[in-house]
Amino acid sequence: QLQLQESGPGLVKPSETLSLSCTVSGGSISGSSYYWGWIRQPPGKGLEWIGSVYSNGNTHYNPSLKSRVSISVDTSKNHFSLRLTSVTAADTAVYYCARDLLRRLDFWGQGTPVTVSS
Amino acid sequence: EIVMTQSPATLSVSPGERATLSCRASQSVSSKVAWYQQKPGQAPRLLIYGASARATGIPTRFSGSGSGTEFILTISSLQSEDFAVYFCQHYNDWPLMFTFGQGTRLEI
Numbered sequence: 001q002l003q004l005q006e007s008g009p010g011l012v013k014p015s016e017t018l019s020l021s022c023t024v025s026g027g028s029i030s031g032s033s034y035y036w037g038w039i040r041q042p043p044g045k046g047l048e049w050i051g052s053v054y055s056n057g058n059t060h061y062n063p064s065l066k067s068r069v070s071i072s073v074d075t076s077k078n079h080f081s082l083r084l085t086s087v088t089a090a091d092t093a094v095y096y097c098a099r100d101l102l103r104r105l106d107f108w109g110q111g112t113p114v115t116v117s118s
Numbered sequence: 119e120i121v122m123t124q125s126p127a128t129l130s131v132s133p134g135e136r137a138t139l140s141c142r143a144s145q146s147v148s149s150k151v152a153w154y155q156q157k158p159g160q161a162p163r164l165l166i167y168g169a170s171a172r173a174t175g176i177p178t179r180f181s182g183s184g185s186g187t188e189f190i191l192t193i194s195s196l197q198s199e200d201f202a203v204y205f206c207q208h209y210n211d212w213p214l215m216f217t218f219g220q221g222t223r224l225e226i
Contacts, residue, residue, distance in 0.1 A: 037216070
């Protein structure tokens with residue numbers, strides 16, 4: 001069974017960079033037809049897609065976050081990563097990683113909460 | 119930018135009843151819509167993709183319909199474990215983009 005697990009700091013200071021990693025187990029991140037995505041959910045609110053990466057490093061980002069987001073993949077470690085720069089309190093959220101199989105998000109990590117605060 | 123609008127925000131129903139959740143796209147999105155269920159403290163779970171195809175392991179009481187701008191998620195006979203928040207989601211193939219609705223809370 002495919003599993004995804006997010007990891008990273010739970011507290012980030014304003015103006016700094018949020019960095020998270022998603023480790024994939026039970027399957028290869030290099031499989032064809034798969035993108036790997038990041039989605040976030042502010043407390044008590046809805047879901048926002050951040051961006052996705054293919055195993056060859058090709059990326060797509062939400063236009064509203066594009067200037068601050070970078071997603072990369074490391075196939076040797078079977079994981080992919082998110083960097084979000086210049087964070088503010090508005091970036092406080094639960095961050096999820098997920099597998100994108102032909103545009104359906106079929107496997108999700110459990111989510112990791114990130115708070116932006118000094 | 120396509121906007122997905124869900125209604126109602128909250129739906130109160132009883133176990134055993136049918137629930138009908140709506141999602142409207144601001145412009146035609148063909149059948150590029152998925153539905154997710156989210157329970158408190160959990161990640162979303164994929165229910166429906168391509169507007170009407172059930173994901174692996176999803177009970178047959180869940181069904182999706184619609185195309186263009188109007189989409190429906192129907193739960194034919196509500197079980198206690200179905201009370202949750204439901205999100206619709208549009209996807210665009212190129213450039214790749216996902217847009218979620220704001221959610222419908224299904225409560226007793």
